[in-house]
Amino acid sequence: MIRIRLGARGLGGVRFAVSPVGAAKDLLRLVGFSPGTLTPQWRTRATDALSRHRLGLLAVVGGGGPLGYAPDFIRPEPPAFLTDINTGLHQIATTPQERIRYELAGAVNGHAWDPGSGHPPPRQLLRALDRGEDHFAHRLADEMARFWHAALAPSWPVIRARLEADVTARASEIARSGLAEALNRLAPNLEWRDGELLVHMRTDSIHQLTLDADAVILTPSVFVDWALFCAGEPPGAPAPRTPLIVYPAAQADCLPPAQDHPLIGAMRRKLLAELSQPRSTTELAQRLYLSPATASYHLQILHRAGLVTRTRRSRHVLYQRLGGAT
Known part of the structure; x- marks a missing residue:
């Protein structure tokens, strides 16, 4: 001891x-x-x-x-x-x-x-x-x-x-x-x-x-x-x-490589692919033909998983992929 x-x-x-x-x-x-x-x-x-x-x-x-x-x-x-x-x-x-x-x-x-x-x-x-x-x-x-x-x-x-x-x-x-x-x-x-x-x-x-x-x-x-x-x-x-x-760390199962993260499905992969530069929820929804609510839902999960950053610019919230996320 x-x-x-x-x-x-x-x-x-x-x-x-x-x-x-x-x-x-x-x-x-x-x-x-x-x-x-x-x-x-x-x-x-x-x-x-x-x-x-x-x-x-x-x-x-x-x-x-x-x-x-x-x-x-x-x-x-x-x-x-x-x-x-x-x-x-x-x-x-x-x-x-x-x-x-x-x-x-x-x-x-x-x-x-x-x-x-x-x-x-x-x-x-x-x-x-x-x-x-x-x-x-x-x-x-x-x-x-x-x-x-x-x-x-x-x-x-x-x-x-x-x-x-x-x-x-x-x-x-x-x-x-x-x-x-x-x-x-x-x-x-x-x-x-x-x-x-x-x-x-x-x-x-x-x-x-x-x-x-x-x-x-x-x-x-x-x-x-x-x-x-x-x-x-x-x-x-x-x-x-x-x-x-x-x-x-909480729930400390060793993380797999980011591309195999269990929270990343096909739609979230598409979102991550679009986030090499900062984009708003509205812009992402338009680019992927989603409703803003659907885009927001997936972005919240990616953010909680630590795969994207979120910053406020003027009246918009912009998301961007963290390096190495895809």
């Missing part, structure tokens, strides 16, 4: 974030540790990206060892609510050397490739480290960039919209019921009790840690069904980071 003790200052530092690099790490973890939980589309897309682009080091580091631990520096601390992919990649590439050594020592000697498990550290990881921590970090950032663009970028607008919608819903819940109640509803293994945020791990007999924290970062994911604890460590750890908890 992980215990995060938050005083009044710590509660004031609780914040949400949406991270594209974090989403990539979540996908890598499932590919390496639990591929059977992925949908066939995502499993194929991720494994094809890793093999086609020869991303062996990223697969080893991001997938975790026998106990599922993967070094946390490939999930950088989000500096803002929404961090773009290039910022996240730069953070990976410039990870302090002492932080890389600290996390890899844990991965090789204790957390993941435990000597008692019978799984020695992968030779590919050890060979990459021979050239030094800076080279290691830059190579991982480069491989993460290629994995991101091949596996996640086509669906990121849809995923991002869903994650942002989740955070909006959590904010509304906090306003209605308070932070404690909202925290208790984030994940089945997350609990707020007596001033502590408790993360119950599947291997509680191994993971026991108590932290005093001035903040916690909460980030939703479409690739988890269980809260994951990242980047918290005892006092004295090099380049300390804010504790970060990944929790399942």
Whole structure:
């Protein structure tokens, strides 16, 4: 169990974030540790990206060892609510050397490739480290960039919209019921009790840690069904980071590619095809020979699914397809 003790200052530092690099790490973890939980589309897309682009080091580091631990520096601390992919990649590439050594020592000697498990550290990881921590970090950032663009970028607008919608819903819940109640509803293994945020791990007999924290970062994911604890460590750890908890976004079944979204039927595909540029409901109805009410009905569903944006211009509401929606 992980215990995060938050005083009044710590509660004031609780914040949400949406991270594209974090989403990539979540996908890598499932590919390496639990591929059977992925949908066939995502499993194929991720494994094809890793093999086609020869991303062996990223697969080893991001997938975790026998106990599922993967070094946390490939999930950088989000500096803002929404961090773009290039910022996240730069953070990976410039990870302090002492932080890389600290996390890899844990991965090789204790957390993941435990000597008692019978799984020695992968030779590919050890060979990459021979050239030094800076080279290691830059190579991982480069491989993460290629994995991101091949596996996640086509669906990121849809995923991002869903994650942002989740955070909006959590904010509304906090306003209605308070932070404690909202925290208790984030994940089945997350609990707020007596001033502590408790993360119950599947291997509680191994993971026991108590932290005093001035903040916690909460980030939703479409690739988890269980809260994951990242980047918290005892006092004295090099380049300390804010504790970060990944929790399942509401209805967190892994999204299929956008073109296979279950809400897209033939009529909605036609609407999306017309929305490469902003158009009003009336204009769309005329172009597709629909009644304005029918066009509006389908557009509302597409908007709720995070596939189109909606903006007001003068007296008109204009819809436009998010990139990669078709």
